[in-house]
Amino acid sequence: MLALIDASNFYVSCERVFRPSLNGRPVISLSNNDGCAIARSNEAKALGIKMGQPWHEIRHLEQEAGLIALSANFPLYGDMSDRMMSIAAGLGPVQEIYSIDESFIGLDGVRGDLTKRSHAVRDRINQWIGIPCGVGIGATKTLAKLANHIAKTAERKPGSYPDNLAAVCNLANLPGSDMDALLAATDVGEVWGVGRRIGQQLRDAGVQTALDLARLSPSMVRDRWSVVLERTVRELQGDACICLDAAPSPRKQIACTRSFGNPVTEVAPLIEAVSEFTSRAAVKLRQQSSFAGQILVFAHTSPFRPGPHFSKSIVIPLRPTSDTRHLVQAAVRGVTQIYKPGFKLSKAGVMLLDLMSDTASQGEFDFDAPEARDRGKLMSTVDAINDRFGRGAIHVGSAVGTGPPRDWSMRQERLTPQYTTRFSDIPTARA
DNA sequence: TCTGGGGTCCTAGGACCC
């Protein structure tokens, strides 16, 4: 048995903790560059704002409907997530943190009434952190996900599901006929693992609801669709195919990519940007104690704009390393090779590939072993200094251009303070 | 004028080998 604890409208809920005046109003969180909506309050959803909808399409709602849009404040969200996760962990013996706002909890061995217990944990997160959550319980991850969807929808839209399932929905408690009714009331597209494409294909085949999907034969689904969808069907039938993973393995690739605040046309600012992206990716690489065997660099023009399009990428093989200087060198070489003048580049990025453990990666006899050890020390010292004094306190030279100030930096015109992670931003309480 | 970022897994097809 598994629970899924998932925050409601997480980013918006984080903002509301520190600005209660946002409660009851339509609020959205905007992606990097203030490009599109990535979180919506219930009131914003009621206005018809879609996930991922471009800001310029909904901007008029500021005036017309009192919509409030905020730039994504990831340091705040990350910190609030940590706090929420540590309380959620109290629901059961095993926790898998699945994303910034949701975790699966293994419930094997937990005694007593799981529904009551879930309510208690949910109330505690609400009281201690101020973030509203929903809890779904089921025999498999897919069922727990579905239960969570029901819990949150029942709360947001009274009448859509039985009222007593609002906030916490425990499918394990239900007789089969009730379970069927819930699945029948759920669109097939809401099932975890069914996206836009597969959802449409299923509907075309007459599979409209989660119940329809659950009643398909797994082998038929594998033949006609894929093993991936077959697993989903089995999971809906209560057959656990996706196990709980309490200790996630290290990443297989690490990326840092950004859309530019203003288009880039020259090679100098492009080198500057790519150097910075590489430095950031390298920090993540060292955090998981890995080396990269390849680095990919890309740049492209906006796919949404008319005019001449450019899109190129290049993979540079590396002697496995996590040294920022080597990675940046390779990235700069790559981007210089693919750059062509005459285009308004909208985005660039790097990806570290072919990752391996930094302890078991000697591909050749290493005559420079002592030098390599010093390199490791240098990098960990740089990381420690940047950790203490702020990102960029020490950086590679090519990440600071000699030209005009970086106008490729992303726009964040509506950024809220880092209430919980920066001393100067801590709110003051007044009597 | 304006459209995010970071991941995972699966599959088909080509290259290559014996």
Next chain:
DNA sequence: TCTGGGGTCCTAGGACCC
């Protein structure tokens, strides 16, 4: 004039997730 069968590995692209 005749031209197999089976396996592995890699890559690009598609689909999904949050």
